[in-house]
Amino acid sequence: MKTNSVERKYVMPGDVVIEGDHNPLANVIKSGNKIISTKIGMAEISYNGVRVMPLSGTYIPRMDDVVIGKVADMNGFAWEVDINSWFFGILTGSAVFGRQFSSSRDSMKSAFNKGECLIAKILSFDRTRDPLISVSGPGLGKIKEGEITYITSSKIPRVIGKKGAMIKLIEENTGCRMTIGQNGAILLKGTDEARTKARNAIELIGNQAHISDLNDKVISLISK
Amino acid sequence: MSKNNIERISGRAPDELRNVSIKAGVIKNADGSALIEFGKNKIMAAVFGPKEVHPKHMMVSDRAIIKCRYHMMPFSTDTRKRPNISRREIEISKVIREALQPAIIMEDYPRTAIEIYIEILQSDGGSRCAAINAASTALADAGINMRDLVAACAAGKVNGQVVLDVDDTEDKTGEADMPIALLPNTGLITLFQLDGNLSKEEFDKALELGKTGCDKLYKLQRDALSEKYFNDKNGNKEE
Structure with missing residues (x-):
């Protein structure tokens, strides 16, 4: 098998993508000297290592990703935004109103209401905590039309x-x-x-x- | 196999499966789904998740939990089956969960639940094996990280003869029924039950036969997935 250029092939869970000393990058596991795919997708074998581009699956948040979501719930301190992943994105009041945010002074509803859509950025996510999102930045914020x-x-x-x-x-x-x-x-x-x-x-x-x-x-x- | 074997009721050869067809992605609202027709068995499996765990106290902080429900429709059997979950269904739900669990990389999805729903639309013996095949196809369709697919098939002994894929009538008249599930690429067995009596030789033979059956089902699962994702039926490895 060639290893120098980028090589693509279709794989399924359990398929041996390639044998030998390769670097497992994404959606693959190493078992002995075999690289095994864990998803249905296209395997890419390149210089840096082996990855599988999946063809199905839910979204896993990553830092600095721009996402489009819908406000699913809100309380006095934060909005819960459905970002198509297995956890809600948390948009805190202070991320919208600034550091002086006080739940008694600022009206949460004046910024985002339930059911409204917004473009946001993932601030942090590490699988042990729900993803934090922010709407401050160019192009981010409430979606008004479309x-x-x-x-x-x-x-x-x-x-x-x-x-x-x-x-x-x-x-x-x-x-x-x-x-x-x-x-x-x-x-x-x-x-x-x-x-x-x-x-x-x-x-x-x-x-x-x-x-x-x-x-x-x-x-x-x-x-x- | 030679012709002087005792005829099976269905007219199949001792190492012959019933007609099997699998289709992946049949339910739009589920993250992953599959429909299997295994002889007269008709089984639908749907997978949701990873998603939030409810109730929250069941959450495990370093891995996913798997919920599995095997349920028979009231019209799936000869006489109407009461729709409540019976003892038998609870047990089968558990063995199916434990058969699929080793294949799923649960550490990749901490604090989440993966839900597997299996509905038996029509039953005809060997439904747990058929259900495992459908569920594993549905899991792969849902894009959940898996070490391998899971293939399952039963072997048994009917009229003194070791046979593959015991159906309902054979199960009732036969001497033994042995469902097997395994990870085809590594050969690790994840489900193994034996109902009845087998001698050492018969047991070895039945196990071998069951493994060949699993290999056939593994190929059918791959065909189903590659038909959906790669628009071709040739999902088997080139080797």
Whole structure:
């Protein structure tokens, strides 16, 4: 087997991706001198090591990820935001109102209400505590208009494409503005027609993320 | 196998499985799902999670917990089965959970629960094995980190003959029924039950036969998953 260039193949849980001294990067385990996949996906064997790009699975929060979520619950101190993961993102009052935040003085409802959607960034997450999120930063905050569509979070890199090529392609050909959350939620802004086209393109990527000539397929779908 | 074996009621050869078909991703609202038709068995498995643990005191801080429910529909048997969870179903839920547990990398999902729901739509003997096959396909479909898939198949002894995949009538008239579940790539056995009596030789033979059955089911699971994810039916390894 070749080891120098990037090599791709389809794997399932339990499959031996490669034998020998390789560095396990993501979604693989090392057992003896075998690298074994733990998910369904595309295995990539490169210089740095072996990783499996999963084709299914829930979103695992990572620091500095931009996510799109919906306020599921709120209390006097924080909002709980559904970010499509197994825990709610916690948005604290002080992250919105600043350090002088006081639950008696500031009205939580003036910032975010239940059911409202927002773009946020993951501040911290370490699997022992719920993810903390923040809305302070360029492009972050409440979503006032648009439509949210969902895709498996592991396919987000395909939606973005190499250096944003796929986003650019969809945006230029449909006239729809897209904001991508790493959790698999995508915000679409534009006319009805533009949004429909973009939604179909995203759906296509979701169904055929493992195919290599994705760009051509998306172009032919949009230009129809 | 030679022709002078005693005929089975279903007309199958001693080492022949019933017709099996598996389909992955049949339920939209579940994170992962699978439907298996194993002879007359029709079993649906759905997996949710990882998700928050309820009730909270069941949470384990360094790994996931697995909840498994095996349930038979009232119309799944000859006479109506009462829809309540029976003693038998509680036991089978436990053995299925313990059969799947070694395959799941629970340490990757601390403080969460992985829920497996198995509904028997139609039953015909060997439903626990069929359920394990469906559940393991559903777990892989849900994208949960697993060391391996889990394949299961029963062997047994009917009319003095060691046979593969004991069905309902054979189970009732036969001498022994031995469900086996294993991790196909490593060969580790995760479920092993034996109901009836077998001599040492018969036991060895039945175990060998059961393992070949598991290998066949493993291939069918792979086919089901690759049909959904890679749009082709050829999910078996090139080797």
